[in-house]
Each structure stands twice: as structure tokens, then as C-alpha cells.
Amino acid sequence: MTTNEQAPVPFALHVPDADLEPEPLDPAQIVSGDPVVTGRVLWESADGTQLRGLWQITPGVVTDTEADELFVVVSGRATIEVEGGPVLEVGPGDACVLREGDRTTWTVHETLRKAYHIALPRP
Secondary structure, three states: OOOOOOOOOOOOOOHHHOOOEEOOOOHHHEEEOOOOEEEEEEEEOOOOOEEEEEEEEOOEEEEEEOOEEEEEEEEEEEEEEEOOOOEEEEOOOOEEEEOOOOEEEEEEEEEEEEEEEEEOOOO
């Protein structure tokens, strides 16, 4: 942490029913279904390279190019296929790490909610 950056203010939040905001998907990402994404950034570093928050997606199949991310699934289930890599089955209580640049296909079986930490490259 640099001298200009402040530590996040301590707080507690009940993740399963926290309010989230719409985060429209790019239609090019939707493979099938009508998935809806919502989320909420809980903290962002002063330089914009670190994010902590909540994210949710309803059933469907979508593609994505990932950031460097650690997340824990709070509820729901999904299969995440990493191009050229493993197929990850995730559900409540599972921790998952994705790498920057991973191309993924998410098949969301049950509305999935996760708590995440993302590290973005410096501008």
C-alpha cells in the first residue's frame, strides 16, 4: 500500500441478500439463454488496480476474458471451461482462481453469486 492509499474502512455485509446493481452484458458474450448480470464494487484501490466486490449471474452460457481474480461462490452453480485449460465445477463454498487473459465459457446452472478480489494491470 502506498502512502496515498488508505486501507478500506472495516464493514460487514450479509452477502447472500446484499443489493446489487445491473451490469449489462455485451450481447456478443451471450452464447445461449438470457443471463442477467448484477454486481457491486465494495472497495477499489486508489490507483484502480484492485477491486473487491460481489457479482451475480442468472442461468445461461456466456464467454469472458478474465482478469487476475480470486472468488468464493456464495450460492448457485456453474461450469467454467478455461480455453486450453481445465473445466471447473463451482458451487457454494468453492474458491476459484482465474488468470488475467484466460478465455472462459461459463455455463451457469443455478443463479451464481460470488464475492471477489480482482487485480488489474497498472495503466
